[in-house]
Amino acid sequence: MSRRHRTAAGGRRPAAAVLAAVLLLAATACGSRLPESAFGPGGPTPDLATDTGVTTQEIRVGIITSVTSPVGGETFTGPRYGALAFFRALDDRGGLHGRTVKVVTCDDGGSAIGNVDCAHRLIDQERVFALVAGSVLDYGGAPYVDAHAVPDVGGQPIGTAYDRWPHLFSIYGSSAPRDGRSVGWDGVLYQSTEVYRFLKERLGARSAAVVSYNQADSARYARQLEEGLRSEGFRVLSQSVDLALPGFQTVAAAMKADGTELLFDAMDSRGNAALCQALDAAGVRLTAKVTNVQNWSETVREDYRDSPGCRNSLWATSASRNYEDTGQSAVADFRAAMARYYPEREGQLSAWELEGWAAAQWLTDAMDSCGTTPTRACVERFMNRSEPYDAHGLLIPTDFTRRPRPTGPTLACLNAARWQDDAFGGRGGWVGQVTDPATACYDVPQLPYRP
Structure with missing residues (x-):
């Protein structure tokens, strides 16, 4: 290992x-x-x-x-x-x-x-x-x-x-x-599965939905998400919507009937905002809507302005510190x-x-x-030195040492935060969920894929 x-x-x-x-x-x-x-x-x-x-x-x-x-x-x-x-x-x-x-x-x-x-x-x-x-x-x-x-x-x-x-x-x-x-x-x-392992152990979640467009790149990434989730024992609800006319109300109804706890997606920010509006309108209450480092931003205030319930379920993960x-x-x-x-x-x-x-x-x-x-x-x-680098504590230690093709579980670490409107004196913001990203680590599988 x-x-x-x-x-x-x-x-x-x-x-x-x-x-x-x-x-x-x-x-x-x-x-x-x-x-x-x-x-x-x-x-x-x-x-x-x-x-x-x-x-x-x-x-x-x-x-x-x-x-x-x-x-x-x-x-x-x-x-x-x-x-x-x-x-x-x-x-x-x-x-x-x-x-x-x-x-x-x-x-x-x-x-x-x-x-x-x-x-x-x-x-x-x-x-x-x-x-x-x-x-x-x-x-x-x-x-x-x-x-x-x-x-x-x-x-x-x-x-x-x-x-x-x-x-x-x-x-x-x-x-x-x-x-x-x-x-x-x-x-x-x-791809490794530390995000799914973390959410499973931290939140006790066992079910997840993955939403994608009926478009090749979106569908390909959705399959990666589903494979990772299933490898960690999640029951997965797969939902695809039309790129031009996405029926998010239908997705919201399916998730409500399924009792979905976690939501992952393979969509753009516009689609995410529209999906969240549909979820709030349908009364869907998620344990977590999981996004990534690219959406770990102050702009969620406006992006999710019309869906505060969904906004307050946002979790983000990364390999760097919370800003x-x-x-x-x-x-x-x-x-x-x-x-x-x-x-x-x-x-x-x-x-x-x-x-x-x-x-x-x-x-x-x-x-x-x-x-x-x-x-x-x-x-x-x-x-190219073998000593891991952490940018003075900003990054999970990493390097460029060449290693053989993965053949078994690997220790993988992550950082996580969740959005809370009532945080930081009421101004709202991302509240860290990991004390030290370099120690929030799990032995997890390495799942192969061709990009």
Whole structure:
């Protein structure tokens, strides 16, 4: 039995959920957690240029985001803002060993062609040292990034690129070969079942419904959800609705008759809001409506405005800290930086923004490991080390150590929170349900699937 903090799935469940949803819609200076010797002035004098994108004054990094994608600007922008806030705080403290970090952003428009154009622009024209906190609909430029050995650190794995290319490092880590030849282990990836195990043991639930559209990507992800739930002993009610004219009232009636306790879905945010309205109207009271890290956000206030009963049943899971957990110093740093540099985004704060901050922290720690002579090779040695990394407590410890194909149960950990309207003095918010994500762990199966 393998004993690891992260699983071979490495965050695949949340990524698959977002991929399904987006494809459907398309048819105070803050501490940056480094030793004071890393900052200037007063720190070491930087050496001359040591690699592409490095001068005596700055290190140039790039962020690619699907800002103007078909699914709307806020779908993918969270990680970018988190990373930008981190680097602004870092530069306000003097930068890294006397060098500022200059961030160049590129909007790929949510298309593979646009993504390739962004990769060429940042690598060929802007000559960036590395990429960080990428969040894109279609990572068409991944082969070009990898071919030029540009480290891509802390990206959100919407598709399968981070499970294939060796110079790409997702925010969730990976134990797959990532040899460039195939995704995962000869085209096979694995999902783990810690979320279902946690909810079963924590809530005592034994029944669940999975709702999807009659569309290929939605149906495929729904099957993964159902397989995971059944492997943990859940009775599963499977419901499919028409993409153009979804009959959510029928689904609500079926769930009420079934006595469904948990609800999972393979739909977009618009569908989720409409389903919740139907559930509230039908008097369906769930133990939990389970969502993922991409929907762990302040925007649920408005997204579920017309269905407060359903909103107060929302649970979210992730491999990162709750952005409301300001008693944790790195989260407090993140919140203070967002309030200082992007106060207008108070209503859009999210777990993805926190993970963008964590990605920037990861790249910065990797660059700091090189001292005053940063190189891409040095950064990748840090990324590929066997010691698990936790972004100063923001992430469940993870790494990129290659391991054999999973053959049995693996120790997998998670964080969880639930939305409560009466929390935080009545303003409402996400209330943590796990004391320490690095210790909320379960020995669970690894279920193979082909993406």
